[in-house]
Amino acid sequence: MQKTIDIVENKANFDELASYIEAQDASQGVLMQTLHKAQELFGYLPIEVQKFISEKTGIPMAEIYGVATFYTQFSLEPKGKHTVGVCMGTACYVKNAQLVLDKLASELKIPVGATTEDGLFTLEATRCLGCCGLAPVMMVGETVYGKVDPKDIPDIIKSYRE
Template identity: 80%
Template sequence: MQKAIDIKENTDKFEELLRYIESQDKSQGILMQTLHKAQEIFGYLPIEVQKFISEKTKIPMAEIYGVATFYTQFSLEPKGQYTVGVCMGTACYVKSAQLVLDRLQQELKIKVGETTEDNVFSIQATRCLGCCGLAPVMMIGEDVYGKVDPKDIPNILKNYR
């Protein structure tokens, strides 16, 4: 379910987004950057924000929704405080990243793409993070954990709760 966002409570954020939209050159395909900016401001792309972008850029809502749902980086749901990303690039996969992911889902009792009830963690299976020397790799927020042993996961998670 999409969580609605209160437009009145977030006027500052909408104004910031509007300033960004107005600063862009409309002839050069601005939708992608605008969605990136909106996600940076709001943390995700609620339907109200998409409608707002549609109004201000005159890009049809259908097109915006299409783009927002096409790319995996855009999220229509709010994320937990920390996103736990398990790298599922090939180098990590051959070094048993799947076991890391399994253990993580078991520990947090959620599946990939979901958020824990207390809104602390979301799990994401990410594409190659590019530090293949540290495989298998897991990221919590900005912190990188390399050569992860599934057994260590409960201890690692403790630091964030």
């Protein structure tokens, strides 16, 4: 479900993005930089922001959408206050990361890639987090949880709700 963004309510962000675009030289790579700046300002890349970038840069919408959906660091949906990522790299996967991910989805009542209705959590399956010795690993924001047992999930989530 793609949410729309209120252009009037976000006028300051659109003005800042316009200034940023105007200050860029029209060199190759300007789209990536602009998408990063837009996501920093808005928290995600809704269609209204993509159209704005297209109008200001002359880059076709298809190209903007293609880049925004190709790279995993970009999001077309707003993220929750806490991003919960479960490493699905080989070491974590063989140590039952799927069970951790399934328990999180059940506990949060959302599928992978979704955000809870209260806007508190976004659940993601990630690639290797570089903590293979702690497998299975999950992160909540910047906090790493190692050797996660699915039975620990309710208490971990509860600590972020309080």
